[in-house]
Amino acid sequence: MSSKITILCSGFGLGFYVPGLLINYYLKNKEINSEVLVFEKYVVENKRDKIAVNKKAYHKNFKLALVSERMPWDIRESIDNDMVEEVLNTWEKENRRNFIVMSGHWIYILDQYRKRINNKPINVDILYIDSEPSPSWKGLNKYNPEYSENYNETFLFNAEKKEISFYVPVGSEKPVLFKERENRFMIHGGGWGMGTYQEKIHELEENGFKLDVIAYKEDEVKGVEQGHRYFMMDPAWQAWNGSEFIFPPFSEVKLGVTPNFESKEQYHTSFDVLRNAKAVICKPGGGTLIDSLAAATPIILLEPFGHHEKSNADLWEKLGLGIKYETWKESGFKLDILEVMHENLVKQRDSAVNYVDDYINKLIGNIESKVK
Known part of the structure; x- marks a missing residue:
C-alpha cells in the first residue's frame, strides 16, 4: 500500500x-x-x-x-x-x-x-x-x-x-460462554470514572453480587471482604504523553500492595476482566459498546453522558443487548435475562x-x- x-x-x-x-x-x-x-x-x-x-x-x-x-x-x-x-x-x-x-x-x-x-x-x-x-x-x-x-x-x-x-476486532479469542463465566459483574465509569456507578455498589452488594470495580483512585478500594476485586488504570498515565501511544496501563489493586501497571500490545487489559464477567454495569460510551460486542458481554445501562450515549443505550436496549439498571432491578436482578442478551450479542457479532x-x-x- x-x-x-x-x-x-x-x-x-x-x-x-x-x-x-x-x-x-x-x-x-x-x-x-x-x-x-x-x-x-x-x-x-x-x-x-x-x-x-x-x-x-x-x-x-x-x-x-x-x-x-x-x-x-x-x-x-x-x-x-x-x-x-x-x-x-x-x-x-x-x-x-x-x-x-x-x-x-x-x-x-x-x-x-x-x-x-x-x-x-x-x-x-x-x-x-x-x-x-x-x-x-x-x-x-x-x-x-x-x-x-x-x-x-x-x-x-x-x-x-x-x-x-x-x-x-479485540484480540483473537472467541467470546467466553455465559455459563463458563465467573459469577461476577464489572462496574465502571468509563475512562474518566464518571457517572452513577459508585451509587450502585452498596445495593448490588446487598443482593449478593461480587463486583470487579474499576476504581478511579486508590482510596476507592474497599469491600474486599464482600468478594469484590478492584482494578485501576495508572493514574499517572495520560494518553498524549510519551513518544509511543500504548494501551492504558492497568492493574488489579489490593490494599497494602503496590500495583503492577501493565500494558499489552494487542488490546487493553481491562477487556480480559470484561470478557469473563456476566455483564458490565456502566454508562453506555462508544468504547464500551465496542467491548460489549467483541466479548458478547451485556451492558446494564446506567445514566448516559449526553445525547449520543442515550442513543447508544436506546440502540443496545432495542436490539436486546443491554438493559437499564432500573429495569433489571425490577426483574429481581435475574441472570437468565442477561444470558439471552449474551446470545443476542454473539449473533450480532457473527453477522457484523x-x-x-x-x-x-x-x-x-x-x-x-x-x-x-
Missing part, C-alpha cells in the same frame, strides 16, 4: 483512543504501514493541562460533566500552530493520503492539509464510535456544518437505522462486518480502480 494509513484519535476519552490502537495493531499484524496520532499532542499546553483538571472535577460531579457536555469546544482556539505545521509538513513530505479519523477535532487540521496540497484527493474515513455523532462532531456545526462533504462516513453502530454494521478488513478491501479496490 503506497501511503501510510494515519489513524487520528483523541485522548480526551478512551473511547476515541483505544479503538484507534486496536485498529493500528490489526493493520500492523497484516503488515500494513500505519500510525496513530493523538489530537491533544497538538493543543497548547495550558489548554491541555486543563483537561486533567476537568477530569478530576467531572469524576467528583457528574452533573457538572453533563452541563459541560452541552457546551461545544471550538478547538481552533486551542491549536498549537507550530506543532500542526510540523505534522502537516510530515504528511506532505510523505504524501499521506489515507486517514481514519475518530474525533471531530481533527477535521480542521485535515481541511488545512487539503488546502496545502491544492485539494488533491485524500481518502478520509470518518469513523463514528457512537451511534450518533458525539460532541466533537456536533461542535463543528457552528463553523463547518458541511464537514463531511469531502470525506467518507462510517457508523459502527447506527442509531438512525437501529442496526450494528461493523465491529472492531470486521471494520478493518472492510476498510482494507475498500482501499485496495480504490487503488486497483485507479491503476485500471
Whole structure:
C-alpha cells in the first residue's frame, strides 16, 4: 500500500483512543504501514493541562460533566500552530493520503492539509464510535456544518437505522460462554470514572453480587471482604504523553500492595476482566459498546453522558443487548435475562462486518480502480 494509513484519535476519552490502537495493531499484524496520532499532542499546553483538571472535577460531579457536555469546544482556539505545521509538513513530505479519523477535532487540521496540497484527493474515513455523532462532531456545526462533504462516513453502530454494521476486532479469542463465566459483574465509569456507578455498589452488594470495580483512585478500594476485586488504570498515565501511544496501563489493586501497571500490545487489559464477567454495569460510551460486542458481554445501562450515549443505550436496549439498571432491578436482578442478551450479542457479532478488513478491501479496490 503506497501511503501510510494515519489513524487520528483523541485522548480526551478512551473511547476515541483505544479503538484507534486496536485498529493500528490489526493493520500492523497484516503488515500494513500505519500510525496513530493523538489530537491533544497538538493543543497548547495550558489548554491541555486543563483537561486533567476537568477530569478530576467531572469524576467528583457528574452533573457538572453533563452541563459541560452541552457546551461545544471550538478547538481552533486551542491549536498549537507550530506543532500542526510540523505534522502537516510530515504528511506532505510523505504524501499521506489515507486517514481514519475518530474525533471531530481533527477535521480542521485535515481541511488545512487539503488546502496545502491544492485539494488533491485524500481518502478520509470518518469513523463514528457512537451511534450518533458525539460532541466533537456536533461542535463543528457552528463553523463547518458541511464537514463531511469531502470525506467518507462510517457508523459502527447506527442509531438512525437501529442496526450494528461493523465491529472492531479485540484480540483473537472467541467470546467466553455465559455459563463458563465467573459469577461476577464489572462496574465502571468509563475512562474518566464518571457517572452513577459508585451509587450502585452498596445495593448490588446487598443482593449478593461480587463486583470487579474499576476504581478511579486508590482510596476507592474497599469491600474486599464482600468478594469484590478492584482494578485501576495508572493514574499517572495520560494518553498524549510519551513518544509511543500504548494501551492504558492497568492493574488489579489490593490494599497494602503496590500495583503492577501493565500494558499489552494487542488490546487493553481491562477487556480480559470484561470478557469473563456476566455483564458490565456502566454508562453506555462508544468504547464500551465496542467491548460489549467483541466479548458478547451485556451492558446494564446506567445514566448516559449526553445525547449520543442515550442513543447508544436506546440502540443496545432495542436490539436486546443491554438493559437499564432500573429495569433489571425490577426483574429481581435475574441472570437468565442477561444470558439471552449474551446470545443476542454473539449473533450480532457473527453477522457484523470486521471494520478493518472492510476498510482494507475498500482501499485496495480504490487503488486497483485507479491503476485500471
